[in-house]
Amino acid sequence: MxxxxxxxxxxxxxxxxxxxxxxxxxxxxxxxxxxxxxxxxxxxxxxxxxxxxxxxxxxxxxxxxxxxxxxxxxxxxxxxxxxxxxxxxxxxxxxxxxxxxxxxxxxxxxxxxxxxxxxxxxxxxxxxxxxxxxxxxxxxxxxxxxxxxxxxxxxxxxxxxxxxxxxxxxxxxxxxxxxxxxxxxxxxxxxxxxxxxxxxxxxxxxxxLPPKEIPDTTGSKIIAEKKFASRRFVFTPSKIEELKSKLFTALGYHVSRVEAVTALIWISAANALKCKTKSFMPTLMVQAVNLRTRMEPPLPESSIGNLMWMFSVIVEKEKEMELQELVKKLKGLKKSVNEKVNKFKGEDVVGLVEESLKERVECLEQRKDNLVVYICSSWCGFPLLETCDFGWGKPAWLTSIAKNLMTNTVYLMDTKEVGGVEALVHLDEEEMNLFQSNQQLLQFASVNPDIVV
Known part of the structure; x- marks a missing residue:
């Protein structure tokens, strides 16, 4: 169409x-x-x-x-x-x-x-x-x-x-x-x-988290907007199990479907970037984390507002750009998040936010010419399809597109088939052409398959 x-x-x-x-x-x-x-x-x-x-x-x-x-x-x-x-x-x-x-x-x-x-x-x-x-x-x-x-x-x-x-x-x-x-x-x-x-x-x-006088945070917008391409990739449950099995053989422990898919997209995007620039560049993966479920005790699911924070992990050396190594880094990030998240309930939460923002801006300003940032938001496990029934049945499909999105962003969501993952990937146009032809990626993902209604 x-x-x-x-x-x-x-x-x-x-x-x-x-x-x-x-x-x-x-x-x-x-x-x-x-x-x-x-x-x-x-x-x-x-x-x-x-x-x-x-x-x-x-x-x-x-x-x-x-x-x-x-x-x-x-x-x-x-x-x-x-x-x-x-x-x-x-x-x-x-x-x-x-x-x-x-x-x-x-x-x-x-x-x-x-x-x-x-x-x-x-x-x-x-x-x-x-x-x-x-x-x-x-x-x-x-x-x-x-x-x-x-x-x-x-x-x-x-x-x-x-x-x-x-x-x-x-x-x-x-x-x-x-x-x-x-x-x-x-x-x-x-x-x-x-x-x-x-x-x-x-x-x-x-x-x-009451509002406070804080320094200007405009520098926290970590990726400049530019022309980019958007593509849809679908990982069926059987392909995800195949990918997880491959990673279990390499690592000796189980990984989640989100960790497996995120790592595969990350390495495929980094390889596309390398093919375009003809050289390796360090990359930073930023993940949005829902604070509600991770606090102790958990906050109500119905809590309104931005109760999320961005955590990140970096790959500095080309030898670390291997699928299993990226999964290890994502596992380590998850552990770090679980240790840090309850600080958002402490008395010095404003100081924590200010310090975190300052570190983020300083890192990106110092490395802006030799660091590429990717942002991944996972909606897997959120009951979007189950929730959106207005009396004439659940949705056949959902998607998310926005004109003001930034390039190098990835959104993961559940498919109608339990255990599957759909990824919306936004990359520089030249990098997307290389990304969507990556054979390691295509071994596990289909590009924009039909949706049956």
């Missing part, structure tokens, strides 16, 4: 507000320290749903079903926004949200193709250009003034067959992946008629 083969048409634009006004004493919402230092970039996620199994997919019936689903989504979104009221507000500054009930953008769109055609070797650029409710007003024709400053933008898309896509664009300054899942869980359960609302924990993050 080529991007130019797909046409979309906007049906409506709406602003969804909380079904009841936010009380005056809740008008100012305090962000946490980690929210404070997170830039206001938007992350996107798109869920694809098969047509309802009624067997009747004539044009009028398809429109009627889409309208019914859209009205359901809008009604219960309005209801749950009374619980997630900061999401309907606007950032006042780096430390506060004005909970003014300005609402969130909801756009309805239809397209002239079927979902099965779209998911036949899905084109990520088509997701980006047609399905994502982008935050950039210069490149998004559907944006209106009402969506400026929105923390959440939503697009609901009707395919000609009756299938649908639901895209969410959310501000990373307040909403990390676990926060998004809490929002989706509350919204979807309300749509299914659950009598017990899922209530977000709005205050734990700021009470644990």
């Amino acid at each position: 080529k991007m130019m083969d797909m046409k979309t048409e906007i049906i409506s634009r709406k602003c969804i507000k909380p079904s009841s006004p936010t009380p005056p004493h809740l008008k100012t919402f305090k962000l946490s320290l980690l929210d404070q230092i997170t830039p206001d970039l938007h992350n996107n996620m798109t869920f694809f749903f098969s047509a309802s199994q009624s067997g009747d997919h004539n044009h009028n019936h398809t429109i009627s079903q889409f309208t019914t689903k859209s009205q359901l989504l809008q009604k219960y979104l309005s209801d749950i926004l009374t619980l997630f009221y900061p999401f309907a507000g606007r950032f006042q500054d780096d430390t506060t949200v004005l909970c003014n009930d300005d609402g969130i953008s909801f756009v309805e769109t239809r397209t002239d193709i079927t979902l099965s055609d779209f998911l036949r070797h899905p084109d990520l650029s088509s997701v980006d250009h047609h399905l994502v409710p982008t935050y950039d007003p210069k490149t998004a024709e559907e944006l209106t003034s009402m969506s400026e400053g929105c923390m959440v933008l939503i697009k609901f898309v009707s395919f000609s067959c009756g299938g649908t896509a639901l895209s969410l664009s959310t501000s990373h300054k307040l909403i990390d992946l676990a926060t998004l899942i809490t929002l989706l869980r509350s919204w979807s359960s309300a749509c299914r008629g659950s009598p017990d609302p899922i209530i977000p924990d709005l205050y734990t993050a700021a009470s644990l």
Whole structure:
């Protein structure tokens, strides 16, 4: 499916507000320290749903079903926004949200193709250009003034067959992946008629990590934006077991599927870089870690805000650039994370954050000409597909594309087939051409296979 083969048409634009006004004493919402230092970039996620199994997919019936689903989504979104009221507000500054009930953008769109055609070797650029409710007003024709400053933008898309896509664009300054899942869980359960609302924990993050006066952290943006290519790679459960077995033979101990896949992508990317530059360069692998589950005692899963931190491991010498050596480094990083993570609950947490940011910036400034950084975020184990059932079945597929992504980023997520991993890889265009032809990688991964609906 080529991007130019797909046409979309906007049906409506709406602003969804909380079904009841936010009380005056809740008008100012305090962000946490980690929210404070997170830039206001938007992350996107798109869920694809098969047509309802009624067997009747004539044009009028398809429109009627889409309208019914859209009205359901809008009604219960309005209801749950009374619980997630900061999401309907606007950032006042780096430390506060004005909970003014300005609402969130909801756009309805239809397209002239079927979902099965779209998911036949899905084109990520088509997701980006047609399905994502982008935050950039210069490149998004559907944006209106009402969506400026929105923390959440939503697009609901009707395919000609009756299938649908639901895209969410959310501000990373307040909403990390676990926060998004809490929002989706509350919204979807309300749509299914659950009598017990899922209530977000709005205050734990700021009470644990209150905002403070800290030095400018703009230098913590560790990779400059540039033109890059995005590709999708799928590791089936059988191929992952084959890879893990190979690593067990070499190491003598078991590794997780995320460690195995991350190491394989890392070495393949580094080899592509070496082929391009004709020389070895040290590389740094940065991994995003959810702090909620690793603290003792664990924080509530429903805790809202950025309760995550970036940890990293470096390869300085070419002889270390072997698959099993990278797995060893990732194992060591995991152990280090588990030892450090509870410091985020200590009295000097602000000092810890400042020190960590300073070290990160200094390292990158000193090594900027001879250090290549990769960022890997694993969503494996997060119940995204299971959570996103609004009453017409679980998604057939989900993906994440964003215009403001940085190159050298990797996102790992579960496949519908239990035990599999799907990787979204973003690299320099020349490096991607080398990466996707790497035979060691292709021994275990398929490039953009069909999605069956």
